[in-house]
Amino acid sequence: MNEIILKCENLHKYFPLPAEGELKVLRGLDLEIVSQSSTGIIGVSGSGKSTLLHILGSLDSPTKGKIFYEEKEMNKMSDEKLSNLRNAHFGFIFQFHYLISELTVIENVMLPYFIKTNRQNNGYAEKLLSDVGIFERKDYYPNQLSGGELQRAAIARALMNKPKIIFADEPTGELDNENAGKVFELLLNMVNKYKSSLIFVTHNNNFAKDLQKTYRLYLGQLEKI
Amino acid sequence: MKYHNFLANKFFKKGKRGYISFISNISVIGITVGVAALIIILSVMNGFSSDLKDKVIGTRAHIYLSSLFGPIHDYEKVIDKVKNNKEIIGISPVSSSEIMIKNGDSVNGGILFGVDRNTVEEVIKFKKYMVLGHVEDLSDDGVILGEELAFSLNATLGESITVISPKIKVMPDGSIFPKTKKLIVEGIIKTGMYEYDKSFLYTTLKNFDRLFEQPENSTTAIYIKVKNVYETKKVIKQLSKELPKNLFSRDWIDMNHNLFTALRTEKFVMGLILFIIVLVAGINIIITIIMMVQEKKKEVGILRSLGIKRSGIKRIFLLQGIYMGSIGTLLGSVIGVLVVAAIKIFHVKIPGGGSVYYIDILPVQFKVWPDFILIVVGVMVVTILFSLIPSAWASKLDPIKAIKDE
Numbered sequence: 001m002n003e004i005i006l007k008c009e010n011l012h013k014y015f016p017l018p019a020e021g022e023l024k025v026l027r028g029l030d031l032e033i034v035s036q037s038s039t040g041i042i043g044v045s046g047s048g049k050s051t052l053l054h055i056l057g058s059l060d061s062p063t064k065g066k067i068f069y070e071e072k073e074m075n076k077m078s079d080e081k082l083s084n085l086r087n088a089h090f091g092f093i094f095q096f097h098y099l100i101s102e103l104t105v106i107e108n109v110m111l112p113y114f115i116k117t118n119r120q121n122n123g124y125a126e127k128l129l130s131d132v133g134i135f136e137r138k139d140y141y142p143n144q145l146s147g148g149e150l151q152r153a154a155i156a157r158a159l160m161n162k163p164k165i166i167f168a169d170e171p172t173g174e175l176d177n178e179n180a181g182k183v184f185e186l187l188l189n190m191v192n193k194y195k196s197s198l199i200f201v202t203h204n205n206n207f208a209k210d211l212q213k214t215y216r217l218y219l220g221q222l223e224k225i
Numbered sequence: 226m227k228y229h230n231f232l233a234n235k236f237f238k239k240g241k242r243g244y245i246s247f248i249s250n251i252s253v254i255g256i257t258v259g260v261a262a263l264i265i266i267l268s269v270m271n272g273f274s275s276d277l278k279d280k281v282i283g284t285r286a287h288i289y290l291s292s293l294f295g296p297i298h299d300y301e302k303v304i305d306k307v308k309n310n311k312e313i314i315g316i317s318p319v320s321s322s323e324i325m326i327k328n329g330d331s332v333n334g335g336i337l338f339g340v341d342r343n344t345v346e347e348v349i350k351f352k353k354y355m356v357l358g359h360v361e362d363l364s365d366d367g368v369i370l371g372e373e374l375a376f377s378l379n380a381t382l383g384e385s386i387t388v389i390s391p392k393i394k395v396m397p398d399g400s401i402f403p404k405t406k407k408l409i410v411e412g413i414i415k416t417g418m419y420e421y422d423k424s425f426l427y428t429t430l431k432n433f434d435r436l437f438e439q440p441e442n443s444t445t446a447i448y449i450k451v452k453n454v455y456e457t458k459k460v461i462k463q464l465s466k467e468l469p470k471n472l473f474s475r476d477w478i479d480m481n482h483n484l485f486t487a488l489r490t491e492k493f494v495m496g497l498i499l500f501i502i503v504l505v506a507g508i509n510i511i512i513t514i515i516m517m518v519q520e521k522k523k524e525v526g527i528l529r530s531l532g533i534k535r536s537g538i539k540r541i542f543l544l545q546g547i548y549m550g551s552i553g554t555l556l557g558s559v560i561g562v563l564v565v566a567a568i569k570i571f572h573v574k575i576p577g578g579g580s581v582y583y584i585d586i587l588p589v590q591f592k593v594w595p596d597f598i599l600i601v602v603g604v605m606v607v608t609i610l611f612s613l614i615p616s617a618w619a620s621k622l623d624p625i626k627a628i629k630d631e
């Protein structure tokens with residue numbers, strides 16, 4: 001039941017430095033994510049947490065190393081395959097909400113499904129919006145919402161296609177403590193309810209205790225804590 | 226609806242703020258102006274060309290049958306031989322030769338035609354162009370003058386003029402005189418072709434034969450009208466099989482080759498110049514889309530993270546170009562067609578018309594094919610090709626860099 005769905009081996013990521021040489025952000029990192037699990041990644045600013053998350057989510061490519069999604073090697077997939085993977089199996093939540101400002105909240109939430117099927121599905125989007133508690137805001141535009149409401153909408157959008165993995169990169173970073181706690185709690189509940197796995201990047205150690213596994217990213221490697 | 230169209234619509238409608246909207250308006254206006262100008266100018270050129278063609282074809286034959294040496298004798302036999310050809314709708318003998326015309330002190334050169342008053346209407350539209358008199362009433366001592374020729378000879382209906390043929394008469398005492406004859410002006414014709422009206426005059430075939438000492442029942446040419454003026458070559462081929470080898474045919478295209486080639490070239494060059502306007506508008510579209518992509522970079526990254534493929538991103542921006550091109554083409558077409566219609570309805574006068582161009586009303590002819598279709602297809606192809614460049618660039622953006630909007 002709890003099989004490994006995402007795995008990376010000996011992952012390296014180097015960025016070229018302006019003058020010469022390269023910045024080695026990830027140095028031979030290994031990680032396994034099992035289905036319906038929650039994983040925290042903590043580390044100081046600049047340690048490479050976002051970089052790792054982007055690579056795992058196929059938004060960036062590693063300098064070296066292999067990533068497998070359900071035993072298929074992601075490095076070898078075409079743009080089309082990777083796009084379908086992101087659309088149907090992955091959900092992203094970033095530090096900023098990144099909703100599309102020309103679309104209403106409900107249109108934003110339903111967008112991944114629209115991209116997948118070329119059909120609109122307001123029913124499920126409305127259900128998700130009431131789950132995250134902003135149903136009555138569904139016809140608002142993003143600039144009419146508060147920071148906490150925007151992140152709730154972003155969570156709903158990430159869940160729209162019933163993804164296997166949610167990648168969350170400090171989704172509470174921009175919120176005040178009270179709101180951050182609420183959004184984090186909501187995210188955990190939603191992931192449990194919809195049986196996704198969560199990879200949660202934060203530099204707030206307080207969240208770690210609620211996650212099943214936590215790693216610290218340090219000197220380009222992960223250490224379990 | 227496809228999601229590309231949905232997003233492209235939303236971006237197009239709501240994404241227009243400040244300078245982007247200004248520039249995309251300029252692109253649309255550029256295309257509008259280009260398309261309208263192409264439609265109007267090409268329609269006017271068609272108008273001139275078809276006006277000219279009408280006059281050339283109306284006053285003269287589609288096919289000219291003539292003999293290699295001297296006149297065609299017994300033309301009736303020749304006519305009987307070919308007149309059953311299904312393509313031929315009119316046939317009549319018409320002789321012609323250069324002559325001098327004299328009235329009082331004014332002397333003019335001209336071309337005298339000898340026509341068969343009973344059948345000539347089949348090949349030359351006298352009824353349409355005669356301003357005074359009737360060709361059926363032309364007597365063997367009568368003449369029909371082109372209007373301009375009548376002016377310069379200062380001759381009016383009922384007056385007599387003298388025609389001087391190049392044939393010479395030897396008098397009993399051995400002196401020689403050119404052969405002359407007095408003819409009474411019995412009609413005036415105005416075709417609107419200055420060259421024709423200035424130099425053409427018509428008498429009967431019988432009179433012509435006498436004046437040029439040709440045997441009776443001979444003619445210098447047989448004029449033929451056919452059903453389809455563009456199929457003259459086919460008819461010529463058929464005729465050459467049936468007729469003796471000394472007779473040969475030429476058509477109106479051969480006879481006016483230079484004129485129509487010049488017109489065609491002019492239309493092509495004009496179209497090309499105008500198409501450059503469209504190219505400039507197309508370059509505007511490239512710039513507009515580049516700016517749109519720049520403005521929407523973050524959205525591109527977000528959409529990629531939501532699983533839109535490169536091809537999907539490309540299509541969204543391509544659609545922006547197609548929207549601008551379509552709006553411009555539509556507006557331009559409406560404006561162009563309205564202006565052409567207005568020129569037609571209100572009979573717009575040409576400044577200085579009549580004396581300079583010999584037609585006083587601007588002629589227009591709107592052609593759906595090939596002009597209009599080619600304009601629309603051409604502009605849309607340019608728009609799409611030009612939109613592809615920035616759209617392809619947008620689709621290759623790195624999602625993370627785009628989200629960070631670097």
Ligand SMILES: Nc1ncnc2c1ncn2[C@@H]1O[C@H](COP(=O)(O)OP(=O)(O)OP(=O)(O)O)[C@@H](O)[C@H]1O
Pocket residue numbers: 015016023025043044045046047048049050051052203
């Ligand atoms: N495209 C890039 N080019 C060059 N260097 C980069 C690039 N992206 C990230 N880096 C560098 O890689 C390092 C890791 O960046 P990353 O954003 O992954 O850190 P982080 O752990 O997410 O930090 P934070 O907690 O502040 O978000 C940083 O030193 C950063 O400057």
Ligand SMILES: [Mg+2]
Pocket residue numbers: 049050051169
């Ligand atoms: Mg980060």
